[in-house]
Amino acid sequence: MKRRDLLKGLGLAAFATALPQREMQLWADSPAAAPASAPPPFAFNQAGFLPHAEKIASVSAHDPFGATFQLISEHTHSPVWHGNLGAPVLDAASGDRVALADFSAFTQPGTYRLAAQGRTSLPFDIGPDVYRDPLRLTMRAFYGQRCGCAVDLGGGYAHPACHMAGAFHPSSGRTGPLANHGGWHDAGDYGRYVVNSGLSTGTLLWAWELYPAAMRSLALEIPESGGKTPDVLAEIRWNLEWMLSLQDDDGGVWHKQTSEQFCAFVMPEQDTQTSYVIGTGAAPYKSTCATADLAAVAAIAARCYGPYDAAFAARCLGAARRAFTWASAHPDVTFHNPPGIGTGGYDDAHCSDEILWAAAELWRSTGDAHYEQAFLAGVDALPPESSIRAPGWGSLAPMAYWTYALAEHNPERRPSGQLRDRIVQQTNAVAGTLIARRKSNGYGNTLGLNDYHWGSNSDATNQSLLLLVANRLHPDPHAIDAALGNLHYLLGRNCFAVSWVTQVGTNPFLHPHHRPSASDGIAAPWPGLLSGGPNSHPGDRVAATVPMQPPMRMWIDDEGAYSMNEIAINWNAPLVFLLAAANSL
Secondary structure (H helix, E strand, O other): OOOHHHHHHHOOOOOOOHHHHHHHHHHHHOOOOOOOOOOOOEEOOOOOEOOOOOOEEEEEOOOOOOOEEEEEEOOOOOEEEEEEOOOOEEOOOOOOEEEEEEOOOOOOOEEEEEEEOOEEOOOEEEOOOOOHHHHHHHHHHHHHOEOOOOEEOOOOOEEOOOOOOEEEOHHHOOOOEEOOOOOEOOEOOOOEEHHHHHHHHHHHHHHHHHOHHHHHOOOOOOOOOOOOOOHHHHHHHHHHHHHHHOEOOOOOEOOEEEOOOOOOOOOHHHOOOOOEEEOOOOOOOOOHHHHHHHHHHHHHHHHHHOOOOHHHHHHHHHHHHHHHHHHHHOOOOOOOOOOOOOOOOOOOOOOHHHHHHHHHHHHHHHOOHHHHHHHHHHHOOOOHHHHOOOOEOOEOHHHHHHHHHHHHHOOOOOOOHHHHHHHHHHHHHHHHHHHHHHHOOOOOOOOOHHHOOOOHHHHHHHHHHHHHHHHHHOOOHHHHHHHHHHHHHHOOOOOOOOEOEOOOOOOEOOOOEOHHHHHOOOOOOOOOOEOOOOOOOOOOOOHHHOOOOOHHHOOOOOOOOHHHHEOEHHHHHHHHHHHHHHOOO
16 A cells, blocks of 8 residues: 555565565465464454344364354343354464354344353344444544544543644645645544545545435534534545645645655654645646546535535535546646655556546536546446456546446436446446355455455455445345455454454454554554554564464554554545444344
């Protein structure tokens, strides 16, 4: 991801590419590879289970193997369910030998423990609201990432306003100060990046549109709470306003606003480096990908904010139109860090997928045939059969296709039936692969062996997003189960029995690569943040100390291991989407 370019400076480039690839092939060829540590006795979703959804735990299968398990009430301390463990399987991604305890048929809300193999698990809940607080924490985490205002999450998680002004870097084509502030700190650093903000903000707005009951009732306790605009949209607007501030008068958008180098591990208000608006270094100075990202996101915003603030919605639509015009006139102005800049690049050699997404969202928001024609013209270059996959900041064609297909429900925006059929068929095909992959996975996720790279946990959430969209286009309960399977994996059903979301579950991770968590003097990290997760291609000095093992085991809970344990807004956003779906079942 964005810091991989730092590997050369650390002397780890070869280690982070060729060696892990060879090891990955060995693991794929030899599934009996043993992990460096024993698997946990029980691994399950520590936030709990919905009463009528699938409920499965992974149980370490040691010798001698006991073939049964019990569900014990925490209230009565008596068994309430007896079941048979599945036959032990060897999980290739972890090297663990596990058996599955499936108690999906048990639906009584309450608090329970599992008992099997002579051991008893920690307690967990079954209930209709088990994912309500995780949704609130993960969405409220964006407030914790705010730049340019005082933040107070309670419990000591607070800081005064930071980065209250900016300046133009020479690479932007401008000079002098810029009176802007706002946005979200991108990750564990204090940079702000339009490209990554694009997918993050778009994903959250999609969650607002697709899961309104779950999102509109969230009370986030933010400074804007109690106003006409619901809390979730008020929080998203904080980032939208900053994105809009980086649009030039000609419609183009500068790529990012960061210091020249990453700051030390200090609180945000202690970062006194100049916050520069950074451009491409040559005319036209703005980048195509950033501009098209703003066009897409502002077009979605025009739909979402209309009922609450018509003036802001109109402003967003105007910005989206201007940005699309600029991007169409400058389709290939790519970005690379100019000399002297060492912060994240988010460079992308191809911006056609961003333009495709912008065209689709503008058509869906306006019904203007011009935007549909632009979208259809881009289909030949990026057909759905080769473009639909789990999205990422550099892979946005899926978002374009899905928003086009989802417009089926708007009588004024009828997509081409033939193209929509192709989109649905290809989305279902990819979803089917993920569903099938999950069935052979001892911990129930949809990740393939090659998916354990930088930000693998975001791959899990974005694969769930794909599965949930597939279900929206063509209902399939197996797609829902697979999407929730990744949620179970992230919240404890993994080879570490750890919840990869701070302050969620009975055993959450503790040491994210996140400057406020490391600098505030509080032992527990800031709440609601998703770890990047296992990475079989170690990308920093701390991660490189992890012994080579099967890919799921390539993780360490250490703030220095940014290639394994950093947090990022584009990882939290699809987790919010997934939790919003889980709260809507």
